[in-house]
Amino acid sequence: QITLKESGPTLVKPTQTLTLTCTFSGFSLSTSGVGVGWIRQPPGKALEWLALIYWDDDKRYSPSLKSRLTITKDTSKNQVVLTMTNMDPVDTATYYCAHVVVTAMGFDPWGQGTLVTVSS
């Protein structure tokens, strides 16, 4: 059974850097074809893809946020970390991580999500 769980601060100030950790079980990020993605959802709004990291350490970012995002993995700890710099109130959202198989590109399953509020 694959599970994922996001962790990190619930409140950050404008201009600060957000660091979120996705801790997973039930699969290995060293297995060929496997990846972990980050997706966010502002309150009442649609899903927005942020970043993906694959088993071979290939990293992909949303072009609109690429300059602010960094995704890394720690295979030994079964963790993926997403950092987002220069946070703004418009970045207030629930942030999800999800497992993905490259050949299918379906995010399954998702973590429960973590709400991050950006406010001074």
Next chain:
Amino acid sequence: QSALTQPASVSGSPGQSITISCTGTSSDVGSYNLVSWYQQHPGKAPKLMIYEVSKRPSGVSNRFSGSKSGNTASLTISGLQAEDEADYYCCSYAGSSTFDVVFGGGTKLTVL
């Protein structure tokens, strides 16, 4: 890269069938058979319902089906049930050169 276009809302009565469209471009939906659909109930994480245009994950009801024609993908739910009321999002792979993944704006399904 713009989000995929979905209708804001659709509705249907129990037992009926509904279809949600998802319109992209020749760079995403039209180029790859990597369209997925997600169901999201209020306050919950999204759940994968369809992947690779028309495949159902284990445990997903066969009342849910997917298809694609050109730049438009569709999700059909037959035999509507009250528990199908939720938000639905489509998603497409868009190639590794720019936007790898793009989501639709979401569709609110109301079961009357």
